[in-house]
Amino acid sequence: MIKKILIVDDSIVARMGLKKAIPKDMPYEFYEASDGASGVEQFKTVAPDVVFLDLTMPVMTGFQALDEIMKIDKNAAVIVVTADIQKKTMDRVLEAGALLVISKPPSQEEIRSSLEKAGKFKEGVMKR
Amino acid sequence: MNPGHRDILTELEKDAFKEIINIAFGKAAASLADIIGLYVILSVPKIEILQPGEIQQFIEREINETKGLNIIEQYYIGKIRGAAFLVLSYENSKLLLSLLDGAEQQESLNFSSIAMLEQETVTEIGNIIIGACVSKTAELLKDFVTYTPPRFIGGKFSGYDLPQKLFDKETYAIVLKTLFQFENKDISGHLFLINSVESLDWLKKAIHDYMKHYGYE
Numbered sequence: 001m002i003k004k005i006l007i008v009d010d011s012i013v014a015r016m017g018l019k020k021a022i023p024k025d026m027p028y029e030f031y032e033a034s035d036g037a038s039g040v041e042q043f044k045t046v047a048p049d050v051v052f053l054d055l056t057m058p059v060m061t062g063f064q065a066l067d068e069i070m071k072i073d074k075n076a077a078v079i080v081v082t083a084d085i086q087k088k089t090m091d092r093v094l095e096a097g098a099l100l101v102i103s104k105p106p107s108q109e110e111i112r113s114s115l116e117k118a119g120k121f122k123e124g125v126m127k128r
Numbered sequence: 129m130n131p132g133h134r135d136i137l138t139e140l141e142k143d144a145f146k147e148i149i150n151i152a153f154g155k156a157a158a159s160l161a162d163i164i165g166l167y168v169i170l171s172v173p174k175i176e177i178l179q180p181g182e183i184q185q186f187i188e189r190e191i192n193e194t195k196g197l198n199i200i201e202q203y204y205i206g207k208i209r210g211a212a213f214l215v216l217s218y219e220n221s222k223l224l225l226s227l228l229d230g231a232e233q234q235e236s237l238n239f240s241s242i243a244m245l246e247q248e249t250v251t252e253i254g255n256i257i258i259g260a261c262v263s264k265t266a267e268l269l270k271d272f273v274t275y276t277p278p279r280f281i282g283g284k285f286s287g288y289d290l291p292q293k294l295f296d297k298e299t300y301a302i303v304l305k306t307l308f309q310f311e312n313k314d315i316s317g318h319l320f321l322i323n324s325v326e327s328l329d330w331l332k333k334a335i336h337d338y339m340k341h342y343g344y345e
Contacts, residue, residue: 010172013144013339020343056150056170083154084170086161104151105268105342 002119006031006048008039008065009081010057014104018052018081021111036060040068043076050118053098055082055089063093070097077118081106099128134177136300136328137335142175144335148268149173149261149304149321156260156319157308163256164227167311174305180295183303183322190305191215191318198247200254201281203294204262206273207330210301210323211290212262214254218283220315225249227313247280254278257308257319265321269334294324301325 005028007015015032022028031046033039037060043051051069055062062080069076080093083104090101099121102110120126137145150173157168178186191197198221200214216224225246255278266273295301302323309316325331 011143011147011150013140013147017339017342056172058172083151085154085158086167088161088167104147104154108343 002026002028002049002115002122004029004031004046004048004050006033006039006042006046006051008033008036008042008051008057008062009054010034011054014054014081017105018111021106021108022115023112036062036065036068039065040072043069043072047073049122050077050079050115052079052081055080055084055093063096066093066096066098077121079114079118097128134300136177136325137302137332141332141335142177144339145302146173146175146304148265148335148338149175149306151268152261152264153306153308153319155264156257159256159260160253160308164224164310166227166313169309169311171307171309176303176305177300178303179300180290180297183290183301186303187213187215187305187318187320190320193217197283198250199281199283200251200258200278202254202258202278203276204258204266204273205275206266206271207327207334208266208269208271208273208323209294209326210321211294212258213320213322214250214257214317215320216250216253216315216317220317221246221250223313223315224253251278251280257317261319262321268338269331270337271334290322294326295322299325302331 007018007030009015019030031042031048033042035057039053053062053066066078069078078098080098080101081104085103093101099118100114102114117126153170153173157170161168176186196218198216198218202212204210204212259275262273302325304321306319307316
């Protein structure tokens, strides 16, 4: 079951939008970070059930943060939310361990369904 | 809203506009990657509110060199309107040409033909990047823009004046900048979008409509 959600994005507007798009049917706990490095730090301390991760960020990019997160927990459920819609980007992050990739701006339906998939993945019902 | 102040956009509005440009540039990068078959590394966009007289200095500071440049200019006109500049170094322009046409074609041309081909190449690259980025921005803001043809304006910004019709000296402009790099190639360029504040009230409303539409408000 998904309880703790970490949102890593340098845009406060993007973080707000993601939070609002998440269904209110569960008492989720939200954690936020505005760059890849603080996202990795939050991941270590909070141990979230799912991470929404942007790629183009200052200090540490989302690509680097994803690598770090996967080193910490190879079963981490990371959903990449990015404006970088190049096919190679999608292939790369999926290969690096991301569960899903969503292009920006995400719709509420995409967020809801990705959260559902992350829940199934964490329960072991769905594979990466 | 009086466009004669530097705080014409709130921090949240600036963040939202930056995010819109980030999405738009992602689209531009994907278009470019398709055409030249190279992977484009995106950077975090920057937004500044500047007076027309400050823009030239800002651009020169950002690109960190004042000569050896190829600059492509294109104007976009809709409710959002302004000037876009793609800035590449001479060396990068040469590399781009070889990526697009291969070295073989250049060998059969004389010096002036190569220079012309380089200009045409960077102008076309500028057209693709600017068009994809500005069109996606307009789409996200529920606007529609038309363009002037892309124009190669030479190698330096000094002496270049923004048209007063679009950029009143007494007001400010919203300047967005992003850097793009091609992976495994020593090629990078800068894209600047200089937005006039002529329709500032409309722009602010469009930004808030975007935020509402995607659940940001």
